[in-house]
Structures are given as C-alpha cells and as structure tokens.
Amino acid sequence: MRQSHRFGITLKEAPKDAQTAAHKLLLRAGYIRPAAPGLHVIMPYLLRVLKRLARMFRVELNARWFEELALPMLQPRMLWDEPETKEQSAQSDGAVFTFKDRRGNILGIGAAGGPLLAAVAGKEIRSYKDLPRRIFQIEKQVCDDLDSRSALFNDREFLALDAFSLDADETAAEASYQTVTAAFDAVCRQAGLSYRCVEADPGAEAACGRHAFVALADSGDQTLLICDACGYAATQIAARSRLDVFPQDAAMKPMEALHGPGLIGVGPLAEFIGIPVWKTTKTLLFQADDRVVAVMVRGDCDVNEEKVKRQLKCRELTLASAQVIRELTGAEVGYAGGVGLPDRIIVLADHFTRERVNFECGANRTDYHNINVNWGRDLPLPTFGDFKAAQPGELCARCDQGRLRQARGIGIGSLSQLGPSASAKSPLACQGKAGTSQPVWMGSYRMNLNRLAAAVVEQHHDDAGIRWPAAVAPFQVHLIGLNLEDEGVRNEAERIYRQLLEEKMDVLFDDRDARAGEKFSDSDLLGIPLRLTLSKRTAKEGKLELKLRASPQSELVTPADALEAVRTGCQPEPERLPPP
C-alpha cells in the first residue's frame, strides 16, 4: 500500500473524551473515527488488523472441525423472546434493538444466535450419528450498551466470532468446550495478549458453566480475583474464596439481646459489644420473584446477589422494601436477624457463618442485637452455601494456599456450556442409540474482535504510539522514503517496494510528500513492527536504515540484509487449512 493514497490522517491531539490509551492512540493514528455515540468507523488500516484476527480464528477453528456459516442478523421476535410477556412496542429491549418491519412483524438485531441456530439444527440433525457438529460465524454484531465510555471496548457494534457446538452427551460437550478454549488460547497467545481465561458467572442461560477471556489492563471494565499460587482466576462476581477461620469458644453461652441504638455498620457494632467483626452477622432480606429470602453472611463480608439468584433459580432479586422488612421482622431496617423470623421466609447462610459459636445477629427488634447466638439452639439450621462476595486478600477457594489479588481487565470473550437444552422454548433433540429421542448438548462461544484489537493496543504501546505485535499488525514493514524528490532515491525506494510486494510482504510505503519528522512520528504512531528508511544519505552508501518499533536502536543494512530481516521477522497471514 502507498501511504499517499491513505484514507485517513493522523492527529496531533486525541479528542478530549478519549480516556484510555487505546482510544487515544487509535484515534490519533487514524485507525478509527467516531460516527455516533458508541459507534466508530473502522478505518482501512484497523480493518486489516481485524481481518488478521478473524483469519487467525478461522485457522484455529477450521483445524478443529468447525464450519463457518452466516446467520441472519435480523431475527423474528419469537426466536429470542416471549411475545406474550412483553408489550409489543417497537423499541430497544435490553441489549436487543427491536422494531417493526413493513409487514408489521417485530424484528430485532443483537439477539444471541443460539436459538436461531438451534431452530435450524433441529432439521439438519436427525440422529446422534449426525453429531458432533461445530459451527461458527464471524459477523458484525450489535448490542444496545449504555456504557460506551472507551472506544472499541464497549462499542455498540463490533465484529464478533460466534461459535456453537452440538454434542450427543456431556463428555462430548465438555470436549468441545475444551477445544474452543484451546482455539481462543492459541489466538490470544499469537496476538501477544496478556490475558486470563477466568471463571465467570453462568448467568441465566449457561446451565453448566461459563468462562470469560479477559485481557489484563488497568483501564478494563472487569474486576478479577486471581490466585498466584494455583492460577485460579475468576470475575469478582463469580469468584469463590475462603475466609480466615478463628478459634471458637469451647461452650455456648446463653443468648442475650443487647440494647444498642444507632449503630451503623458492623465496625461500631462490634466495638460496642466488644467482639471481633467476624463474630457479627449481616442479615439481608430480599424479594426473590414472589418469595422473601433472608441471606446471612459474616459481618466482614457482603452478599453476592448473583450467587443467591443462582441458588434460588429466581429471575429477579431485589432488597426487600422497608415496609416488608417492618412487617416481617417487626423492626426497622438494620435489625434483621435469623432468630424468630416467620417460617415462610427461606433462610440462606454462607458456609463461613456455620462453624461459629456464640455469634451476633440482629434481634428483629428495633435498636436490639442478639449476642451468643448459636445454630440449632437459637435458630434452625438454614441452607448453607457460598453466598458471600469474594474480596481481595481472602484465601483462594481452590488451593487454600494463595491469597486472592485484584486485577482489572477487558472482557474480550466468553464460553458458555448451555447444557442439554439450548433453548427452554424449543429444546433441541435427535434420535438416540436406543431409537428414542435424546437431547442435544449445546455450547455457545463468543469473541469480540474489536475489544481484542483494542486490548492489544492497550497492552502494546509507548508514549510515541502503538507497538503492534507482528501477528496482528496491519502491515509487517513500514518502508519510509525520504528525499523522494531525488530521482535516484525515488527509483531505489520504488525498487525495494516492488521487491517487498513480490515477496508477498504486507508493506506500507510512505511515499508522501512530507517532512522526515512527520513521517517518523506518523510511523511511531501507526506502530508497524519493522521500519526501513531510505534517504539520500543511506542511498549514498547503498543501504537502508532498519529499526524495530519495539527497540530504540537502528542499524544501516544492505537491501539484501533488510529483505532477509523482513523475511525472518515478519508473520505473513496464516493460511487457511482444512482439518485433516
């Protein structure tokens, strides 16, 4: 490519609303342009990066028996929603953009492809012998996201890889899940990304587990908890941790109700009573669909509502209103406890409240707190489980050795094992070995290529600009011609350019009528891994200046040596190869 034909200019300053390094650099280098809130034009050179990434995914997935297809973006509402439960208005509904077509039918864009794929697969897969089937698409997707603060991280439109696996049983489904994980790992590694595949909250759909691919970056929108001892990593919402356990009293003491008005928070409460905070208990009342639930965690913890929702399999979970609390506990907000709650209230308690002897909890009486409370004696045994929010500094629940540390990252992909029923509305089934119908196990996997590209920039840049890893760089070589008004230099530059093209190198030739300083600063900003500069000075010696973007040094080399360096240092696009 000749830079003189480039559609897109470089900017000295990034617009003020650009906050992350990736956003600033992508804008300054002319890789993206704003089109509307949360929407960008992908300019030609960034499209090359996205196409490289797409090709890397194709190579990895094709090698693992995945076939590529294209699902329609427009979907009839029946595929992704229950029309009877929502009003038929044509406006954006969650992350899906909803509208009416000319016939008056409701359509949407932005819905997950799984239900549509399941509907199609139902007719293509007749028997267990037709399984496994592995399918993917790489298409633009949209999502009506309110929080589009940083370019490409949260854009409402992005290039997405969506893969699906259809398997006959759990073992095969797990193998598919692992093979997609391996494919994603391969691409992220090649792209030079520092990332983690972390446990994520399974949400409502992923009956059998979910993971997220997260690129590590302080500017990211995801909070992770990581154990450096065993490698366990999870999103904060999904993370499991162990609390420090303390020696307990040998004998139970009689329960007492203490008068302690106006104590806000467990700290002042513990101090007032003269006990450690871990002996206090937080009891929160929730409205879970049409039930009321009490959740008890140790005073030094918070309730993780997602874990509670999963335990209860409820759709909505909200804190109970003051009025409901008053009716059920007979006390103002802040004094709820496990003792003496009405029978119809389900009580959940975190594992780490269990072993305590003589603990504190609210007395269900305004201004009063029970102390020396004990399970079984003062209140019935609740349903114990993992209901607390994990915090940095707590022990890893997997290895019990390391302490979790907090990190931030950019969510770039997810894997969901949907289990034996892809869609509750129309479960996918096929003929089994015994001749009877058996369910098909479905897995659903997504990578957001825009976020992936932005994460690479976020991790690979310096003050002067981007430093693309070779595997994802828009070009492999930046050939800079200086003093091109000199016919000899011009001819030599053109000759080298042609030679690089003949070697099938992705080369960008800066043949513009611009000053050396501008060319170099644009080159640093663009971030192509290898730079060759030809000027009157170097041409006189029959040489070129060779410089790696990642290194401050440069050296003078002959054209032949330059070509050799390009050949060894560059990563041409991976070839599409079918599986064996």
Added chain:
Amino acid sequence: MRQSHRFGITLKEAPKDAQTAAHKLLLRAGYIRPAAPGLHVIMPYLLRVLKRLARMFRVELNARWFEELALPMLQPRMLWDEPETKEQSAQSDGAVFTFKDRRGNILGIGAAGGPLLAAVAGKEIRSYKDLPRRIFQIEKQVCDDLDSRSALFNDREFLALDAFSLDADETAAEASYQTVTAAFDAVCRQAGLSYRCVEADPGAEAACGRHAFVALADSGDQTLLICDACGYAATQIAARSRLDVFPQDAAMKPMEALHGPGLIGVGPLAEFIGIPVWKTTKTLLFQADDRVVAVMVRGDCDVNEEKVKRQLKCRELTLASAQVIRELTGAEVGYAGGVGLPDRIIVLADHFTRERVNFECGANRTDYHNINVNWGRDLPLPTFGDFKAAQPGELCARCDQGRLRQARGIGIGSLSQLGPSASAKSPLACQGKAGTSQPVWMGSYRMNLNRLAAAVVEQHHDDAGIRWPAAVAPFQVHLIGLNLEDEGVRNEAERIYRQLLEEKMDVLFDDRDARAGEKFSDSDLLGIPLRLTLSKRTAKEGKLELKLRASPQSELVTPADALEAVRTGCQPEPERLPPP
C-alpha cells in the same frame, strides 16, 4: 473438508414456495435455509461461494487503488433523514429499519452509507491534493423489502459491496466511474455470468447518471430493453427509443371538435375518427408537488413518470384527481387536451408528438375530441422532451437501426454518479487550487453478492443440480469415496485427499457412510466442477473416475493424471495483491 462433518443435508424436494430454479436448488442442496420471511441462513458451502466473490471484488478493487474500511451499520437518523419532516416513531421507514436506542435516540439500519462516508471524509480530506480517494466495504446490509419472493434475489439481508469514489472534478469522477465499471465487469466475467451493464433511472440522488448490472434470467425482477444492433441496453424505466415516423399532411386543416362519447382508449377513438392511432394524443394531468402539469405523448405510447419527475425535479408525481381535472379542463376525466388549458399549467410534450400535422387531442369538453390540431396555431409550443415509456419493438434511440427487444434479468448491482454534492444537507468540499473551497465529486457503487450468487445458479444448472463455474464454486474438486468399508480403498482415498490438500486445492471429500447413488445425486446437486470417484472397482485398476459436472462423459485415469487435471482445471482463490 470432509462431507461427514457437513452441517446441512440435501433434500429430495424443495419447499413449495420456492419458485425459481436457484431458490429450489440452493434449498435442496443445503446451501441456504429459511430463517424468516425474506431471511435465510447462509449455510457453510454457500458462504464459501460468497467469500470467493468477495475476494474477487477485493482483488479487482485493490488493484484500482480502493481501500477497504467498515462503516457502522447503525446510523443516527440525522445522517439519512430530516428528523423534522417525519414523525419520530420507531418503525420501519421506507427501506430503512428505524428504532430507538436505550438513550432514546433514533437509529436506523439499512440506510445508504454515502452520507456517513461524506461526513467522515469531510475531516480527512482537506485539500484537492488529498484526492482522489477510493473506498469500499463488503458488509452485510439490510433492506426492508416487501417483495421477497425468491430466495436471495430479494432477501432483506445480504452481503453487499459498497464502493465510493471521491474526486476533485468531473473528469476524475468519470474516470472513477469507469474504473468501477471495469472492476464489476471483471468479476462478473470471471463468475461466468451472462449480464448487461445497462442505463438505469438516475433517481433522486444520482445527479449525473446511473447504471445497473443485470444478470440475464427469465425469472428476474427487472425488465430490460436491449438493442442487438449497437449493444445499447437500459432498464425499461430508463430506456430511450425512437418511434416510427409517418408521412404528414402537406397542409394544416382547420381544427374541429368532434362529438365522440364513450370512447375508451385510443384504438376505438382512432377508428371512430378514421385516423391512425399515432395521430391521437394522450394528455395526462399530474400533480407534481404543488403544481399541475399536463403531459402529452403520442396515442400509441404511455407516459414515463420517472422521466417527467426528472424533468420537473419534483419529489412526488401523482395523477391529478378527477376533481382537479374537472376544475382545470371543465370536462370529465378522459377529455383533457392541450388546447385551451389554463396558462398556469405547465405543458410537457414528447418529442414524437412534435412533427405531426393535423393531430388529434382531447377537447377539454366532455365527449368531445379536437382533430386537425397543430402546434403553434392551435396551442402554444410546449416543452418538448423524452417523456414516453419505451416499448419493445421500437427503434433504438442510440443507433437508430436496431429495434429494442425485451429481456428480463436479476439486478445485481448499481453505479451512481452523485455529482459534486454527495448529500444535499452537507455537501462535501475541500480546498481547491486557488485556495478557495471546491466541491468534491462523489460516486457510489453497490453490488449485492447474494443476488450475484443466486444469478450464477439461475444461469448454471441442469435438472440434476447446480453447475458452478470454477471461479465461484465452493470447492474445486469433489472426491467421492465408494466402498470405504474396504480398508485398501479407504487408505487410497485418504491418501488422495491428503495429496489434494497439500496441493492447496479446495476439495470436498465425500467420506460418508452412504450408498453410491446418494453420493452421486448429492454431488450433482452440489455442482462442484470436477468429480473424482474412487471405488473398489477403480482401485483394483489403480485408477480414479474423473468427470466434469458440465459434461456427461467420464474417464478412468491414474491418480497422477487426476491430480494434473485438477491442477490445470481448477481456479484457486485469487491472491490479494496491492496496487503497484
């Protein structure tokens, strides 16, 4: 690829609603699956065809200095519409799907990319020195089309190539237009398409002309008029023709009004008066925005409303109501004529009404017809122009030799020269040579790759299935293994398959556990150009059966000869090469 892993089955019968051969065959062969009215899943093997087409366009456009980018699909309404003139309701608006996002802003999908591109280009192009710039994208597009009768012809979602040229003046703009035409020609020729690049109605936007690429097919939705003498071709709406001219009377006769009640149509009228039909005149009154216009054409012709609209530069043109006609002519509908119309009515008359002496027209008096009417004497000279609809059998207006014949075709693409102002709302300008602002000329070009693929099928099939031309075929070779339960045959088949893969051939290996008859009929249906069959019988002789899909003959050849035939007969994917 191994056919045993294929996602998609073949069908014995096409669904009843499939009407065209392409629709039936694409469904039966498993290339597409219906998803909703006017929407299809592009199954894996058809996606390979579309990708081949996309790559062919990329190669041709890259070689002509076009850079690829990706515009967002979601567009804020201000870019494609005047919010103040339409109600802010979130429903489909013309071909654009319109909806509100979570913020309450109106967005649309399906709008043309031109205005958005012009808005972006306004900031990237500062001076005439930054021109020309040539840009394209190959992305999914949507269109809220009511008439989705045949698969892929009128699908509401399709893969589209959208190209744009930005030039400094008319000469450069015309060169860009020609270069895109050449690129489109190159792809259509390679794809084995029988097509025409025809003059099309410029519509409201294309100030300086428009052409359409139309694949010839009787099942097509476009009507063309073609002159076989000079090659002129146009859509029926845009076509220009010459009428046969007849000898005229030497002298004018006195005008008379004849009483002729109840004469419906020019035939009975001419018979009643005793004149040839070409002496009669059709005068139609139109409401053109806020004006009333009379349009006169020869009685044997019809008015072409698009030509009238273009002449008047009006937005809306509708036949005047009976009441308006009564008020203006003083007569019932059917008796309007050019003589004695109120002055404020604009009168347009077709060229071919001009040379007539002593013609007929309505008398603006119920039941009366004027005869022996003459321009200048009985009525003022109107604005003459081409206002009639061209009909098959008429003389070609370009060469004046051939007679137009009618043909039908599938519209697959269009080219529009938008002229010096891409968007009336925000004309694109840059700094000119003299330092003052000068307009940028914009051209806009589109190809619908789905329609192109379907047109190829419509033109290349027989009763047994599709016959893909090699350049667009999903695979180049179909390797069919029979008697694979025999270990020797299986090993030999696997060896040949691996060898074809190593030669980088697009090969589909039918390794399924199915009978020979099923494999052959599926192979004919899929339509891969070259078939190699290995069976126990051929393996015994150390040979393969080689058969071209397009030929009934087959021959036994050695594996080495088969490979040589594949090498010479196949068209590997074109390589992406940048321009010089």
